[in-house]
Amino acid sequence: MDKFAVCIAGAGVVGLAIAYKLASSRQFQGKDIVVVEREASFGQHTSSRNSEVIHAGIYYPTGSLKARLCVRGKALLYDHCLRHSIAHRQLGKFIVAAAAGVPALESLASLAFANGVTDLVWFDDPQLHEQEPALKASHALFSPSTGIIDSHEYMQSLLHLAQNRGVQFAPYTEITAVNRASVGFVVDTSIASGTRCVRYQFGCDFLVNCAGLDATALAGKIDGVDRSTIPQTHFCKGDYFSYQGASPFKHLIYPLPEANTQGLGIHATLDMAGQLRFGPDTEYIEKRNYHVDASKSAGFAAAIAAYFPAIEVTKLQPAYSGIRPKLAALGEPVADFIIEGSAENGVPGLVQLFGMESPGLTASLAIGELVAGDIV
Ligand SMILES: Cc1cc2nc3c(=O)[nH]c(=O)nc-3n(C[C@H](O)[C@H](O)[C@H](O)COP(=O)(O)OP(=O)(O)OC[C@H]3O[C@@H](n4cnc5c(N)ncnc54)[C@H](O)[C@@H]3O)c2cc1C
Numbered sequence: 001m002d003k004f005a006v007c008i009a010g011a012g013v014v015g016l017a018i019a020y021k022l023a024s025s026r027q028f029q030g031k032d033i034v035v036v037e038r039e040a041s042f043g044q045h046t047s048s049r050n051s052e053v054i055h056a057g058i059y060y061p062t063g064s065l066k067a068r069l070c071v072r073g074k075a076l077l078y079d080h081c082l083r084h085s086i087a088h089r090q091l092g093k094f095i096v097a098a099a100a101g102v103p104a105l106e107s108l109a110s111l112a113f114a115n116g117v118t119d120l121v122w123f124d125d126p127q128l129h130e131q132e133p134a135l136k137a138s139h140a141l142f143s144p145s146t147g148i149i150d151s152h153e154y155m156q157s158l159l160h161l162a163q164n165r166g167v168q169f170a171p172y173t174e175i176t177a178v179n180r181a182s183v184g185f186v187v188d189t190s191i192a193s194g195t196r197c198v199r200y201q202f203g204c205d206f207l208v209n210c211a212g213l214d215a216t217a218l219a220g221k222i223d224g225v226d227r228s229t230i231p232q233t234h235f236c237k238g239d240y241f242s243y244q245g246a247s248p249f250k251h252l253i254y255p256l257p258e259a260n261t262q263g264l265g266i267h268a269t270l271d272m273a274g275q276l277r278f279g280p281d282t283e284y285i286e287k288r289n290y291h292v293d294a295s296k297s298a299g300f301a302a303a304i305a306a307y308f309p310a311i312e313v314t315k316l317q318p319a320y321s322g323i324r325p326k327l328a329a330l331g332e333p334v335a336d337f338i339i340e341g342s343a344e345n346g347v348p349g350l351v352q353l354f355g356m357e358s359p360g361l362t363a364s365l366a367i368g369e370l371v372a373g374d375i376v
Pocket residue numbers: 009010011012013014015036037038039042043044045046047048049050051052053054055173174175176210211212213214215218237238280321322323324325356357358359360361362363
């Protein structure tokens with residue numbers, strides 16, 4: 001039976017960053033590491049269905065994993081982009097409000113400061129409208145360290161860097177069961193080969209479950225994991241609409257976050273080609289489904305009109321959607337990432353990541369660093 005030092009389950013941005021960081025560590029240099037992915041390629045789910053924003057670290061409870069890993073991850077990510085020529089732009093973003101929203105902006109500014117985001121700048125009229133004439137808002141916080149990234153190019157770079165360090169990538173391979181061995185695990189997989197599926201079994205000393213939306217399902221297939229400790233993953237879909245024509249904005253524009261803490265509000269982001277898009281909204285769903293309902297455009301336009309009154313609903317075109325793997329059910333308070341090692345889950349060699357919603361893309365290298373540190 002083939003034997004690997006580490007098996008990483010899932011080739012989203014988190015799995016790829018963990019692979020790269022592990023393969024770069026002194027202890028795992030030259031060791032056999034495999035990244036196993038059910039789909040034909042990497043990043044086919046949440047990692048390619050997001051806003052592609054490099055977040056500053058403003059919104060998350062101070063001391064939470066989200067806050068710490070976002071701030072650390074942002075610095076690592078900008079550095080990575082510069083060193084490996086990954087397309088990105090540090091555009092900056094405005095969080096905007098009418099006069100009644102000023103106390104909420106002040107609270108956000110305090111939270112950001114406590115999280116180590118110390119570069120926020122207040123904008124009032126008329127400076128705000130000099131910057132963004134199409135905007136309807138009297139006050140704003142400007143975050144200069146927020147940016148955008150080509151997430152596909154970034155993931156490609158992680159995979160190449162990991163492969164250059166000997167990591168093997170196994171697409172079309174779904175983990176179907178994991179049993180414990182005297183040391184480590186025996187992993188059962190099903191490999192899609194044309195119209196057939198081939199079974200393949202291998203051993204590994206360490207297993208990292210970073211299967212995103214399926215992390216809970218995979219945890220349930222791992223022998224020895226106390227089922228009562230596996231958190232439930234709730235699917236919270238977010239749809240995007242692209243906006244035809246030239247962008248009226250030079251920066252990213254965010255309203256105040258939703259009071260229910262499910263999302264950051266329907267915001268305006270630009271991609272690397274300068275295409276403006278609005279989204280994501282929030283909708284809890286039972287089953288995975290990436291369809292964008294065109295009839296939502298009127299609701300989107302109404303929400304966007306609060307900060308962009310000249311919005312033309314006919315220019316909104318259904319674009320794509322992503323699904324947040326949330327640990328909080330509808331109406332529950334926001335939950336932190338869960339990154340648990342064997343000390344928490346009681347299974348030697350097992351690391352599991354749950355609830356890797358936003359800011360998981362921004363935080364990915366810091367998550368990789370943390371997990372590599374946990375295993376090493
Ligand atoms: C709408 C939306 C907007 C977002 N915007 C941002 C943003 O602007 N900035 C930011 O920082 N973050 C953002 N995020 C969060 C970010 O996209 C995620 O945190 C990140 O992509 C999670 O990556 P992942 O690797 O954990 O999951 P995924 O990308 O879902 O990867 C998990 C992989 O595991 C594979 N898998 C599952 N089960 C198995 C199995 N049994 N065997 C083998 N493979 C398996 C899947 O096929 C998948 O490829 C957003 C998320 C959403 C949904």
